Amino acid sequence: MSQSRRARGEWGERRAEKWYTDAGYEVLDRNWRTRAGELDLVLARNDEIIFCEVKARASDHFGTASEAVNYKKQRRIRSLAAEWLNNHDIHGRVRFDVAAVTGTQVQIIEAAF
Numbered sequence: 001m002s003q004s005r006r007a008r009g010e011w012g013e014r015r016a017e018k019w020y021t022d023a024g025y026e027v028l029d030r031n032w033r034t035r036a037g038e039l040d041l042v043l044a045r046n047d048e049i050i051f052c053e054v055k056a057r058a059s060d061h062f063g064t065a066s067e068a069v070n071y072k073k074q075r076r077i078r079s080l081a082a083e084w085l086n087n088h089d090i091h092g093r094v095r096f097d098v099a100a101v102t103g104t105q106v107q108i109i110e111a112a113f
Helices: 003-022 071-087
Strands: 026-034 037-045 048-057 093-102 105-109
Touching: 003 026, 003 037, 003 048, 003 093, 003 105, 026 071, 037 071, 048 071, 071 093
Parallel strands: 048 093
Antiparallel strands: 026 037, 037 048, 093 105
């Protein structure tokens, strides 16, 4: 991955995190990694645990950022979420969100899958 794409991804994750914290969510984890992959953001609010996949793009010229979270990616995120839950003593309802950051706009798709 090029340095500029990585920087855009990190910037997008910070933007999404700010959106969530401004909305009253608590950040439980960022960029949690295993051999199987990475969870971008793990958050909580009330009795809900949110696993958020962040996709950042400069524009939607080649498709929207959220379109990059296909079925295969969703399966991997679900599997990683199960592993994260097994490694932490936190319980609650689980939700999977997608944060699509396009240009400077942040769109949070709650319960995306």
